[in-house]
Amino acid sequence: MATVTPKTKQPFRVRLDRFQRRYAPYLFISPFFILFAVFGLFPIFFSGYLSFHSWNPIQGLGSMKFIGFENYAFTFDDPWFWRSLGNTVWIALASGLPQHIVAVPLAFALVMGVRALRHQLTAIYFLPYITSAVAVSLVFLTIFGTQFGVLNQLLAYLAQAPWSAWLFGGLQDSLPIQWLSQRSFIKPAIATVVFWQYFGFNVVLYTAGLATIPREYYEAAQIDGAGSGQSFRFITLPLLRPMVFFAVTLTIIGNLQLFDQPFILTDGRGGTGQSGMTTAMYLYRTGFEWLEMGTAAAIAWLLFIIIGVLTAIHFFFFGRNSMEARE
Template identity: 50%
Template sequence: MIFLSFHTWNPVQGLGAMEWVGWENYQLALTDPMLWQSLWNTIVIACLSGIPQHLVALPTAYLLVRLGARARHWLSVAFFMPYVTSTIAVSMIFYVMYAPASGIINKTLVLLADASLTQWAFAWVHEAMPIRWTQDNALIRYSVSFVVFWKYVGFNIIIYCAGLMTIPKDLYEAARIDGANAWQQFRYIALPLLRPFIFFAVTLTIIGNMNLFDEPYVLTRALQQAADNGMTISNYLYRVAWEWLDMGGAAAVSWILFGIIALLTAIYFYLFGRKGLEEHS
């Protein structure tokens, strides 16, 4: 890949068409506005989907552990099912649900707008219909982010459940005797001791979300409906390689993406990881 990134090559023309261009692929990529737009889209979607994952997964895992083994096992399996389900299948199902005319989401909003009990809150729906969740440039980031959140929140719940199970129950008992309520036990006992697990889970989220490809690709019908806000940097990489048949440029973009992920991970480790891992190693 490093060797290829310094060449221009159309694979259709065979290996003989490979031509040395030096740093030209990197210069072209870094001066392409589409690359920076796709990078910004990736960061926005990563934040919109990644931050809620952990804000929901932490208290949910704490609640599951407090419910006991039987309830925790069944509910953990239920939350984990989206993660082990095919990403393409999940994205296709949501694509149908997001459909402007026949999707269940828009149909539900119309029902709520017509119901007497909820009409006051959904009076705006008829004027907004049809809502184009995966075609409207202003909504596509939120639509993709929700699918990513729904699929991966269960994975983080499992990680945090495993972490919470390592905390001795004696600590909770001592805190309860001292008058600490459930929130105080979560805030002052569970969260500090979960720092290594939080670091691990957030690191995986950063790496995974910066490589996001399948969900936006399927939801935008292989980028045919992707407006400015619908293309991630991995989608841009795919377009350079397989639509423009510029394998050398795609290799350069892949190394740029590698550098960005490494930089973000290093910054996160420097700010949050070392302290938590040293204190609880």
């Protein structure tokens, strides 16, 4: 007859040690996931839910009313949405393209030409990026001032030079220029600020990308008689394509969400004729000035879809070739 051995209860310290080894790692990382769920996932899902409702936050959650796709239909029919989107695309292109056109050759010059000062110069170029966007915008707000701005003062000084009539034409008659009040200058002024702040970030990215290219390629090209221009064209650009794709993707995502710079430079109103109002500004004003939270949520999701589509198109035309170039 088989005997049943009674199961002995393990000591508390053994059970505690087993519990710690099994569950302690999850307890240590749980604060991150809790915070991410509260401040990351919940706002995303709630904004999606809110985009199908009409809600005035002052009246409380009880005033929320389901209206289907009316917020999306209203946004599509709103000319101010399309104007803000056009302004955003204009500023994104005017500030984004020059960033990469200038940053790539400058990074090449830093890596190949002035290696002794590469780290110091890279830090200087990177400094505007780590500076607060509000602080940068306030500095440029004084630079673009109409009466006492540095830029108008410089142009007034140049207009008095003997050769100014030949070089600048009727510059004296155009001064002072209202950089932030005149419709034709608002978007270029905003694009200038965005370019200045984020240009250094791309220099750092391309410098890091160039550091991964073996120097033997350049040495072999030099032995074959290739100059710096030929090395840049036939070695640097093809092998740098993955980093270019990555940097341009970040530019697309970031520039289509511009808010701080245009908000500060246009005093939160978008400037004359709303020429400087970006889609993010339009979203903010819809939700927090006009208290149309449902419409603001719909705008946010439409902006997310637009950014996703443009990023996917960018990957389809350039991303796959970039990955093949690295392989």
